[in-house]
Amino acid sequence: xxxxxxxVNSPEIxxxxxxxxxxxxxxxxxxxxxxxxxxxxxxxxxxxxxxxxFTLMMVLMGxxxxxxxxxxxxxxxxxxxxxxxxxxxxxxxxxxxxAGTLISAILFLLNQQWRTSINRFAEAMTxxxxxxxxxxxxxxxxxxxxxYYMFPYPSTMGIWPxxxxxxxxxxxxxSTYGTVSLLFWFVGLLPDLATLRDRAKSRWQxxxxxxxxxxxxxxxxHWHRYQSAYLLLAGxxxxxxxxxxxxxxxxxxxxxxPGWHTTIFPPYFVAGAIYSGxxxxxxxxxxxxxxxxxxxxxxxxxxxxxAKVMLATGLIVAYGYFIEFFMAFYSGNKFDVFLAKQxxxxxxxxxxxxxxxxxxxxxxxxWFKKVRRNIPALFVMSLIINTGMWLERxxxxxxxxxRDFMPSAWGRYSPTVWDYATFVGTLGLxxxxxxxxxxxxxxxxxxxxxxxxxxxxxxxEGHS
Amino acid sequence: xxxxxxxxxxxxxxxxxxxxxxxxxxxxxxxGYKHVEAYTPFPVEGLSEAVGFKWTAVxxxxxxxxxxxxxxxxxxxYWVAAITYPINIGGRPLNSWPAFIPVTFELTVLGASIFxxxxxxxxxxxxxxYHPVFNVERFAxxxxxxxxxxxxxxxxxxxxxxxxxxLQSLHAQHVNEVKDEE
Numbered sequence: 017x018x019x020x021x022x023x024v025n026s027p028e029i030x031x032x033x034x035x036x037x038x039x040x041x042x043x044x045x046x047x048x049x050x051x052x053x054x055x056x057x058x059x060x061x062x063x064x065x066x067x068x069x070f071t072l073m074m075v076l077m078g079x080x081x082x083x084x085x086x087x088x089x090x091x092x093x094x095x096x097x098x099x100x101x102x103x104x105x106x107x108x109x110x111x112x113x114x115a116g117t118l119i120s121a122i123l124f125l126l127n128q129q130w131r132t133s134i135n136r137f138a139e140a141m142t143x144x145x146x147x148x149x150x151x152x153x154x155x156x157x158x159x160x161x162x163x164y165y166m167f168p169y170p171s172t173m174g175i176w177p178x179x180x181x182x183x184x185x186x187x188x189x190x191s192t193y194g195t196v197s198l199l200f201w202f203v204g205l206l207p208d209l210a211t212l213r214d215r216a217k218s219r220w221q222x223x224x225x226x227x228x229x230x231x232x233x234x235x236x237x238h239w240h241r242y243q244s245a246y247l248l249l250a251g252x253x254x255x256x257x258x259x260x261x262x263x264x265x266x267x268x269x270x271x272x273x274p275g276w277h278t279t280i281f282p283p284y285f286v287a288g289a290i291y292s293g294x295x296x297x298x299x300x301x302x303x304x305x306x307x308x309x310x311x312x313x314x315x316x317x318x319x320x321x322x323a324k325v326m327l328a329t330g331l332i333v334a335y336g337y338f339i340e341f342f343m344a345f346y347s348g349n350k351f352d353v354f355l356a357k358q359x360x361x362x363x364x365x366x367x368x369x370x371x372x373x374x375x376x377x378x379x380x381x382x383w384f385k386k387v388r389r390n391i392p393a394l395f396v397m398s399l400i401i402n403t404g405m406w407l408e409r410x411x412x413x414x415x416x417x418x419r420d421f422m423p424s425a426w427g428r429y430s431p432t433v434w435d436y437a438t439f440v441g442t443l444g445l446x447x448x449x450x451x452x453x454x455x456x457x458x459x460x461x462x463x464x465x466x467x468x469x470x471x472x473x474x475x476x477e478g479h480s
Numbered sequence: 481x482x483x484x485x486x487x488x489x490x491x492x493x494x495x496x497x498x499x500x501x502x503x504x505x506x507x508x509x510x511x512g513y514k515h516v517e518a519y520t521p522f523p524v525e526g527l528s529e530a531v532g533f534k535w536t537a538v539x540x541x542x543x544x545x546x547x548x549x550x551x552x553x554x555x556x557x558y559w560v561a562a563i564t565y566p567i568n569i570g571g572r573p574l575n576s577w578p579a580f581i582p583v584t585f586e587l588t589v590l591g592a593s594i595f596x597x598x599x600x601x602x603x604x605x606x607x608x609x610y611h612p613v614f615n616v617e618r619f620a621x622x623x624x625x626x627x628x629x630x631x632x633x634x635x636x637x638x639x640x641x642x643x644x645x646x647l648q649s650l651h652a653q654h655v656n657e658v659k660d661e662e
Contacts, residue, residue, distance in 0.1 A: 168560060233619075243523050
């Protein structure tokens with residue numbers, strides 16, 4: 017950031033660089049965040065939003081029930097397109113989760129202060145996104161009640177999983193990711209649950225938060241071990257989050273299908289995951305800060321930083337698209353060349369162009385500070401990027417499967433109403449969980465905000 | 481259980497800034513108190529050293545969890561693929577170790593994370609729903625904006641009157657007895 021004529025320490029620069037509105041005390045941040053959970057009455061807006069999300073969640077339940085009754089034939093999948101929406105949605109959801117871990121672990125290790133007020137709900141977003149993602153491969157197996165076959169257990173049939181298969185790696189990667197995210201989230205919540213326990217007025221709140229806080233009392237010895245464990249978890253979650261989408265990309269890259277069998281997939285999938293995840297954090301943060309008056313905690317600086325991360329990861333994704341094309345022609349492999357041309361001229365070309373528009377062209381507007389500081393524009397941008405990232409997975413899954421080596425094996429794919437219902441249903445499930453979360457648990461890490469107040473009052477803030 | 485309805489756990493002083501608590505804790509240790517504990521609403525740098533806490537086993541436990549998870553992961557795959565359920569595919573090696581790395585890695589991280597979290601909780605003796613400090617009414621502020629120093633009764637130098645006076649001399653705002661009700 018070039019300061020131009022403005023001295024670096026001018027009040028203007030300090031105001032823009034703030035990650036916390038001035039004038040807050042330990043008490044005021046605690047009060048403001050805890051009151052949403054403890055005392056604030058349920059608003060009409062919350063109820064309306066929750067009802068819509070709940071209804072959509074019921075659509076998901078209905079779709080899954082019908083799927084289990086009839087089988088995967090109710091979807092548009094068939095040979096040669098066995099994957100379809102289920103895998104598109106799986107990859108999309110799991111990618112969204114990655115931003116939460118990035119914010120909570122990687123930015124923590126890099127000592128980025130601006131992560132503090134967004135890490136808690138970004139982690140919650142991770143958990144809920146992983147929950148939505150996990151549904152898809154499970155129901156896509158056709159017989160979800162047999163899903164335990166994927167785990168290595170001594171069965172009377174004497175068979176074992178094939179550990180050389182990326183699909184089994186996926187089972188381990190996603191279940192580890194879900195577990196570690198949950199542990200990380202809970203450890204972060206522990207001191208805040210104790211705060212809620214101490215401030216709760218009604219008996220049932222005291223009991224619930226009392227049980228959940230495990231008797232946390234904030235002694236110096238507790239904090240010491242706590243910080244040690246938290247730092248280690250951040251260090252462990254960092255390679256984990258990179259490994260998860262790498263393994264997801266192996267599901268494709270290890271197969272010899274044209275358009276999938278490339279070495280660019282792991283880094284480009286990870287970048288895409290972070291890209292879509294930050295877009296989702298913005299989609300959630302912008303209404304949340306408005307609805308609960310959190311503009312002092314989630315400041316314009318946070319939104320701008322997230323926009324910058326989106327711009328950077330978006331460029332990596334653009335590089336990935338370019339290299340896919342370059343390698344297809346550079347290798348001279350006729351199937352790869354054919355597939356690259358299919359993306360541009362095939363029956364699904366409109367999806368490819370829409371993807372380029374959403375993921376590469378539109379985000380270039382983020383180069384402008386005016387756009388990064390324009391909240392409605394950022395919100396729209398985040399929705400566009402989420403759409404673009406969904407289209408990316410659609411293009412990868414569908415175009416390659418409809419056009420493989422022999423014309424006799426070509427096909428078409430069109431989703432049915434049940435494909436859409438299941439997808440929209442998981443959006444409902446996700447939104448419903450977010451609604452429950454913001455009222456049931458502190459959406460911003462209170463103890464970390466108090467630390468921020470402490471640092472702020474000692475003038476050590478400002479290293480961005 | 482015992483006939484005594486309540487016994488003394490210690491004396492607790494309240495401070496309003498982390499700096500004053502840190503200074504008071506150091507003075508208490510200098511004065512010769514050994515069983516001292518400080519309670520804060522957020523981690524305060526240097527405080528655990530000030531109460532005489534030097535080393536935590538959390539990193540070691542985490543390492544053990546990671547090593548155990550990794551060995552379990554690789555061992556499981558090796559045992560399945562090479563010993564109990566070998567499948568000969570075109571004469572390819574049964575111990576195809578590069579293909580076993582992803583699962584080994586995931587189980588390493590899983591083992592280390594689970595050990596880190598549950599190790600931390602176990603060392604902190606959590607869950608522990610009851611603790612004498614909760615009997616002090618003002619202690620509810622320890623999770624919001626107040627900082628507490630507790631000198632425990634098991635300390636050889638502890639004396640109710642003397643220790644209370646000592647805490648007052650450190651400019652503690654409120655000095656309370658901590659009762660342990662059995």
